Amino acid sequence: MDLGLKDATAVVVGGGRGMGFATARCLAQDGARVAVVGRTPDVVADAATALSELGSPDALGLVADTTDADQVQRVFDELAQRWGELNILVNAVGPDAVGTFEDLTDEQWRIAFDGGVMGMVHCVRSALPLLRGAQWGRIVNFSAHSTQRQSVILPAYTAAKAALTSVSKNLSLLLAKDEIMVNVVSPGSIASEALLGWAESVGVDGSDPYALMAAIDEHFGHPAHLPRAGLPDEIGPVVAFLASRRNSYMTGANINVDGGSDFT
Template structure:
């Protein structure tokens, strides 16, 4: 299926690793012009080489801390000078904060908010002028299935992701007259770096997706219907579709990619 992304301009915040990188790969495969934002140069460099090989010959990686509003403003000004507009913004950055409500410090709550919400707001607010002049535009934000089925040790993470869902729904209403579509992807348990690190902390050394789901079942008691965790490359195509011209009438939606749940 041709997603209509050939030549489209795409920014993936958090595109240097994990599900953000998987989404960036899909955009490159479709011939889009891709810029990825991350804090770590090494992650960017490795990903950019791959994106150029896959079909985005002028892919670029930009080191930026999206919590810094001035830095975000400069990055998007540079991209505006390079491209003259922006078709797609993907926000794949999330907080890595664990703990219960009573255990988390105020500073940890602030980190969760800054990493998981404020950076997204900076990117959206700064990108909107570029999106509005591009002719067609999409925003895809990453939330999480844990907003619908709670895990007590992810209190701040889930709160931040719940705010992402709410902000996205609000944006979908605000931007509907401009026909800028805004949607949310809510991954379930996916073999991300953070999930693998957690598994190692409880003695699971393998990255086998079935073993990882067994660990989740043992420690949290709410596995997916499928007997394994997901893979980042299973999230990327969903993001690419939502961000594409093929998606022409879906906005304000929250799409679970979670291996099956009892969500209503």
């Protein structure tokens, strides 16, 4: 389906790897100009090269730590000079915080909220003038299914993602008058780098999505209705639709992409 993204401008924060990169690929394949933002120069540079090869005009790899508001502002100042406006902002960065409530330190809680909430806040704040200056605008933020199905080893991560979901809902209300649509995607058990790293630590072949889901069931009791884990490429098209002009009336929604669950 043509998403109407030819020559649209898009920023994917955390777009160098995993679900962020899968999203950036979908946008690039539809003709959008895509900038990926991340902390690692080689990763974002390689991603920009790959997006150019997929047909993205003026694909960019920009380096910033999104927990640093000044670094974020510099990125969007550069984009303002280069593009002058922005149609799409995707925030795909997640905090790295694993541990039970009793084990997590105050510093780990702070890192979770800095990476999981404040990074998004910094990006939206800096992007808003460019989004408001464009003919149309979309924001898509990545939350997580753990906000609806708890895990005892993810209290800080889940709390940060729940806060991100709440802020996103508030933004959808605030920006409705500008017709800038704000939505959230909540991936389920997706074969991301983090999940694959966990699989390796428990001796599971992460390349087999069926074995991965069986391990999730065994260790967490949280299987999906489908008998396998999802893949990053199954997230990208959903985000790309929400970020496109084809999404003309959906805002303030939280979309589960989870293989089926008992969410309420």
